[in-house]
Amino acid sequence: MNAHEFRRRGKEMVDYVADYLEGVEGRQVYPDVEPGYLRPLLPTAAPQEPETFEDIIKDVEKIIMPGVTHWHSPYFFAYFPTASSYPAMLADMLCGAIGCIGFSWAASPACTELETVMMDWLGKMLRLPAVFLAGEAGEGGGVIQGSASEATLVALLAARTKVTRCLQAASPGLTQATIMEKLVAYASDQAHSSVERAGLIGGVKLKAIPSDGKFAMRASALQEALERDKAEGLIPFFVVATLGTTSCCSFDNLLEVGPICCEEDVWLHVDAAYAGSAFICPEFRHLLNGVEMQPCGLQVDPGPVHQPEDMPRAGALIIYADSFNFNPHKWLLVNFDCSAMWVKKRTDLTGAFKLDPVYLKHSHQDSGLITDYRHWQLPLGRRFRSLKMWFVFRMYGVKGLQTYIRKHVQLSHEFEALVHQDPRFEVCAEVTLGLVCFRLKGSNKLNEALLERINSAKKIHLVPCHLRDQFVLRFAICSRTVESAHVQLAWEHIRGLATDLLGAQKEEKTEIKT
Numbered sequence: 084m085n086a087h088e089f090r091r092r093g094k095e096m097v098d099y100v101a102d103y104l105e106g107v108e109g110r111q112v113y114p115d116v117e118p119g120y121l122r123p124l125l126p127t128a129a130p131q132e133p134e135t136f137e138d139i140i141k142d143v144e145k146i147i148m149p150g151v152t153h154w155h156s157p158y159f160f161a162y163f164p165t166a167s168s169y170p171a172m173l174a175d176m177l178c179g180a181i182g183c184i185g186f187s188w189a190a191s192p193a194c195t196e197l198e199t200v201m202m203d204w205l206g207k208m209l210r211l212p213a214v215f216l217a218g219e220a221g222e223g224g225g226v227i228q229g230s231a232s233e234a235t236l237v238a239l240l241a242a243r244t245k246v247t248r249c250l251q252a253a254s255p256g257l258t259q260a261t262i263m264e265k266l267v268a269y270a271s272d273q274a275h276s277s278v279e280r281a282g283l284i285g286g287v288k289l290k291a292i293p294s295d296g297k298f299a300m301r302a303s304a305l306q307e308a309l310e311r312d313k314a315e316g317l318i319p320f321f322v323v324a325t326l327g328t329t330s331c332c333s334f335d336n337l338l339e340v341g342p343i344c345c346e347e348d349v350w351l352h353v354d355a356a357y358a359g360s361a362f363i364c365p366e367f368r369h370l371l372n373g374v375e376m377q378p379c380g381l382q383v384d385p386g387p388v389h390q391p392e393d394m395p396r397a398g399a400l401i402i403y404a405d406s407f408n409f410n411p412h413k414w415l416l417v418n419f420d421c422s423a424m425w426v427k428k429r430t431d432l433t434g435a436f437k438l439d440p441v442y443l444k445h446s447h448q449d450s451g452l453i454t455d456y457r458h459w460q461l462p463l464g465r466r467f468r469s470l471k472m473w474f475v476f477r478m479y480g481v482k483g484l485q486t487y488i489r490k491h492v493q494l495s496h497e498f499e500a501l502v503h504q505d506p507r508f509e510v511c512a513e514v515t516l517g518l519v520c521f522r523l524k525g526s527n528k529l530n531e532a533l534l535e536r537i538n539s540a541k542k543i544h545l546v547p548c549h550l551r552d553q554f555v556l557r558f559a560i561c562s563r564t565v566e567s568a569h570v571q572l573a574w575e576h577i578r579g580l581a582t583d584l585l586g587a588q589k590e591e592k593t594e595i596k597t
Contacts, residue, residue: 084136092136099140100172104155108564112156113541116149152544157565160573161546163329163357164491164517164561168416174474175418178467185465186457195454198227198469205411205423205472208363208481212375214402215425217454225425226432226459227468231356232277233461234408234424237432239268239281239321242350242405244435246320263287267312268321271300271335273328275354288317298331298512298550300324302339309347321350324404326370327358330548331512331520331555334358337373341403350405356422359409361492361516364485370515374404402427414491414517415484416563417471433458491517491560494570498558501574507581511550517560520550523581527554529588536580543573 084092124146154165185194202225203216217224228234247262263286270278272291282289290312292304309319322344324335337353344351353374361367408424411417426432437458457463479487495517502508502521511520522530531554534547548555558573 088136095140104167104564107153107156108158108569110148110153110156111541112153112158113538113544114150114152115541121146121150155562155564156544157562157569158543158573159561160558161544161561163559164414165419166412166414166416166421167418167563168475168479170474170478171416171418171471174470178470181467183467185467186463187455191467194465194467194469195456197467197473198456199224199454201469201472201476202226202423202425204476206425208484209359209371210362210368211407211425212402214427215407217429222429223425223427224429224454225423226456227465227472228408228422228424228460229420229462230277230422231275231354231408231410232280234406234422235278235323235352235354236281236284237424237436237460238350238352238406238408238426239285239287241426241431241435242321242352243285243287245350245431246318248434250318262318265316265318266321267317267319268323269305269308269319270323271298271325271328273298273300273330273333274323274325275329275356278323278325278354287321294333294335298328298333300335300340302336302343305340306343309343309349319347319349321352323352323354324373326353326355327516329357330557331550332358332514332516332518333512334370334515337371337403339373341373345401345403351403353404353407355407355409357410357413357518358516359407359423360411360414360484361488362409363415363481364488367488367516374407375402405431411472414488415475416479416487417475421468421471429454429459436460487563491565494560494565494567495519495558497567498560498570498574501571505578507585511553511555519558520548520555521558522553522555523585527552529584530554530556533577533581533584536584537577540576540580542576 153159155167181191183191183194185191185198188195199217203218206216206225214221215223215225228237243263243266246266247259250262251257251259266287268282268285268287268289269292270289271294273294274291279289290308292300292308295301295304305322312319322340324337324340326334326337328334341351343349353371355362355371358367358370362371404427406424406426408422410422412419412421456465476484495514499510499514499519499521502510502519507523508521509524511522523533530547534545534556537543537545537556545556545558548557560570562569
């Protein structure tokens with residue numbers, strides 16, 4: 084394919100993508116295929132001779148699309164959103180064309196410097212404490228990871244390295260193996276499974292802290308676990324606080340957990356993978372309170388957003404969090420992958436991951452003026468992902484992004500109200516952002532049967548969770564194009580299937596009696 088054909092095929096592909104997204108509502112949201120469907124439809128080996136672009140596109144519709152779950156359908160209400168916008172797609176095209184591997188400043192200066200600036204822009208939109216921003220000479224800073232799972236693992240490994248070096252400095256005879264077997268990390272019993280996975284990969288114990296009646300981690304339960312483990316000779320070193328849990332979007336109590344981590348000298352990582360996008364709205368910024376505290380213990384007033392001169396200054400605050408992460412690729416219209424992570428002290432990361440073979444060194448690396456992001460992450464290579472942020476932030480503006488978040492939250496409350504109107508159903512957790520957890524009043528088996536009917540019909544798509552011992556259905560507002568009409572239709576569909584299910588069960592009981 085030469086440049087001339089690329090121009091022609093590129094325009095065709097843009098049309099295909101636009102047609103797909105404009106028409107995705109008409110496609111069945113969940114595919115009608117069985118495991119292994121694809122292999123028989125493809126040759127057993129790659130072709131020896133070139134094939135035409137037309138044939139490939141025909142096969143996209145014939146082979147690929149039948150097996151696609153349409154995450155951007157307005158009838159997709161499962162998991163959490165995955166962000167999508169035309170500006171981000173255009174930026175991804177440019178990223179692919181430039182094709183740099185930005186592991187160091189020298190590998191592509193614009194790739195590194197735009198990321199640093201975009202992470203500062205985003206940090207200011209969230210009103211993060213200034214200590215987390217790189218600025219021109221900050222000790223902290225932001226980095227784009229591939230996912231929140233990576234961010235949690237990176238934070239855990241950095242914390243592990245930091246505590247190990249501190250202990251060995253105090254007691255030179257201590258071996259790394261001796262320390263490792265005593266290290267303990269903590270997270271709520273509602274934390275994402277990726278936190279447990281980080282503990283497995285990091286080779287440390289991870290203990291689940293029982294959550295309260297609102298599915299939140301509280302100070303008393305965490306303190307009890309810390310004291311018990313210290314009495315047994317273990318070494319607490321890492322706590323993950325979740326803001327917006329996957330199961331029900333509950334929020335760990337940062338205002339309580341932060342001071343404990345500070346007093347115990349334990350690394351506090353804040354995982355706000357889904358909910359973090361909402362913090363750009365002033366009315367939701369209080370959900371992040373506890374990342375920082377004023378010395379008197381008063382909560383920080385979030386005030387107006389995106390005004391740098393109004394940013395909290397590090398000197399006036401106690402900063403409890405060591406690292407903070409959320410996913411713009413979930414709810415901020417920046418396509419996957421783009422997971423934003425900030426650290427209070429960048430040397431905590433670079434101290435854990437820094438290696439400098441001669442083939443990666445460059446003349447500016449010790450100038451103190453640049454960042455080599457290979458020292459901030461697990462892989463060496465990295466794409467020019469900040470282009471997506473730059474395009475989206477400029478073409479939507481902060482106000483446009485706030486409007487988008489608020490629309491989703493309003494739709495979730497609309498669905499919540501519909502559930503409350505039907506006495507057969509109940510809402511199972513507080514609705515704060517874009518997720519509603521609900522169920523039929525009755526047994527877990529009844530709700531499992533309802534979910535089976537919903538997903539078998541393939542008109543909408545939902546996934547479940549367990550809250551304590553209850554099987555619960557999750558209704559997440561996901562699509563960029565979802566409107567009130569889609570929510571209303573989804574609810575009527577759910578109600579209809581519930582009516583059929585309850586009727587069938589009633590008939591079954593009648594037959595058994597007779």
